[in-house]
Amino acid sequence: MMKLFVWVAAVATFHVINVMADDWTYTCFDKGPDVISDNSSTTIKCSASGADEDQAKAASFCHRPNNKQANNTFLDYGCGKCPAAAKNGTCLSCPAWNTTSNGENSNCNKHQAPIFTFSCYQGGASVKCSNGSLLKDIHCWGRSQLTKKTTRT
Numbered sequence: 001m002m003k004l005f006v007w008v009a010a011v012a013t014f015h016v017i018n019v020m021a022d023d024w025t026y027t028c029f030d031k032g033p034d035v036i037s038d039n040s041s042t043t044i045k046c047s048a049s050g051a052d053e054d055q056a057k058a059a060s061f062c063h064r065p066n067n068k069q070a071n072n073t074f075l076d077y078g079c080g081k082c083p084a085a086a087k088n089g090t091c092l093s094c095p096a097w098n099t100t101s102n103g104e105n106s107n108c109n110k111h112q113a114p115i116f117t118f119s120c121y122q123g124g125a126s127v128k129c130s131n132g133s134l135l136k137d138i139h140c141w142g143r144s145q146l147t148k149k150t151t152r153t
Contacts, residue, residue, distance in 0.1 A: 021049040021050060021051060021056070022049065022050055022051070022052050022053045022055070022056045023047045023048070023049050023056055024047065024048050024049075024050070024053060024056035024057050024060055024097070025045060025046070025047045026045075026046050026047070026048070026060050026096040026097070026104075026106040027043040027044065027045055027046060027096075027106040027107055028043065028044060028046050028062035028063075028077070028078055028079045028096065028106065028107060028108075028109050029042070029043055029044075029062065029064070029077050029078075029107055029109050029110060029111065030042055030043065030044040030077050030078050030079075043106075043107060044078065044079065046060065046062070046078075046079030046080070046096070047060075048060035048061075048096075057096075057097035057099075058095075058097065058099060060095065060096035060097050061079075061080055061081045061093045061094065061095055061096060062077075062078065062079060062080075062093070062094055062096055062106075062107070062108050062109035063076065063077070063078060063079075063080060063081060063082045063083070063086075063091050063092065063093045063094070063109055064076075064077050064091070064092055064094075064109035064110075064111070064112065065077070065090065065091060065092070065112070065114065066089055066090055066091060066092045067112035067113060067114050067115060068115070069089055069090060069115075070115045070116055070117045071115075071116055071117055072090050072114055073090070074086050074087065074090035074091050076091070077109055077111070078109075080093075081093040092109075094108035094109055095108065096108055115133055116133060117133075118133065
């Protein structure tokens with residue numbers, strides 16, 4: 001009877017241990033909405049869970065704004081897949097574990113400079129100059145307008 005009790009206790013303990021989820025810890029960039037530079041980049045600790053370590057790693061993601069979409073208003077960087085509130089195409093997710101190479105891919109959501117559309121004036125009319133340019137590359141040029149100031153005495 002005692003052997004049966006020990007065997008049942010051992011089997012129960014084995015099943016409890018196997019049912020418990022595994023966590024895998026990784027990091028992602030968590031960056032504020034500094035659109036001019038990436039000087040404010042910081043990382044945060046993230047974790048994903050799964051039935052085992054492989055599943056936990058497969059569930060680990062980071063997200064960032066889609067820098068190929070001009071004038072993107074989504075600015076969030078962080079852990080996990082893109083938030084449900086992100087509009088289609090404004091957010092990109094990346095796996096924090098590379099299942100192909102079986103290697104670490106933390107911080108896969110590295111800052112990408114956003115692009116913006118802009119217009120310049122040509123002949124008094126606004127002309128769209130770009131479908132997307134880096135902020136530092138936005139320039140308009142043209143002939144300067146000289147004006148004479150007259151004063152009455």
